[in-house]
Amino acid sequence: MLKYRDSRRRIWRTYGGETRYILIRRLHCPSCGRIHNELPDILAPHKHYGTEIVENVVDDVLTERDTLTEDYPCTATMRRWKDWIERNTSAMDGMLRSVGHRLLDFSEDLLLSSSSLLHALRSNGGGWLATVLRMLYNSGGSVPA
Numbered sequence: 001m002l003k004y005r006d007s008r009r010r011i012w013r014t015y016g017g018e019t020r021y022i023l024i025r026r027l028h029c030p031s032c033g034r035i036h037n038e039l040p041d042i043l044a045p046h047k048h049y050g051t052e053i054v055e056n057v058v059d060d061v062l063t064e065r066d067t068l069t070e071d072y073p074c075t076a077t078m079r080r081w082k083d084w085i086e087r088n089t090s091a092m093d094g095m096l097r098s099v100g101h102r103l104l105d106f107s108e109d110l111l112l113s114s115s116s117l118l119h120a121l122r123s124n125g126g127g128w129l130a131t132v133l134r135m136l137y138n139s140g141g142s143v144p145a
Contacts, residue, residue, distance in 0.1 A: 002027035002036060012042065013049045017072045041130040045137070046145035049073055055129040058085050059122065088143050092132060093118045095141045
């Protein structure tokens with residue numbers, strides 16, 4: 001069982017290029033001795049920008065040509081986010097199937113289908129990245145940065 005250790009400030013970059021800070025709880029695991037950060041859904045691990053911005057860039061809703069993005073993020077960062085999702089799509093899909101089987105009682109048809117669960121979540125609209133990250137990290141999985 002995780003125990004509260006302390007809190008730390010975490011950068012959160014939002015629309016309009018605004019930088020905010022959020023207090024993140026740090027939790028200690030007596031079993032393994034590791035420290036775990038408790039991230040809200042608005043933040044992705046290893047990313048300063050909010051999940052909504054990352055998701056909109058990956059889905060091509062936001063591009064470097066948009067006037068809203070003049071102050072942030074740069075083209076290289078946008079490209080890295082797209083590459084990050086593309087590189088990890090297969091692993092994320094496998095972890096989603098595992099979580100679906102172990103914890104969410106997904107139907108066998110859904111688990112054995114050849115269609116991607118990640119693609120299905122993405123096609124349902126906004127909020128898919130926060131949902132996927134919450135499912136993966138809360139079940140003990142992780143996505144390489």
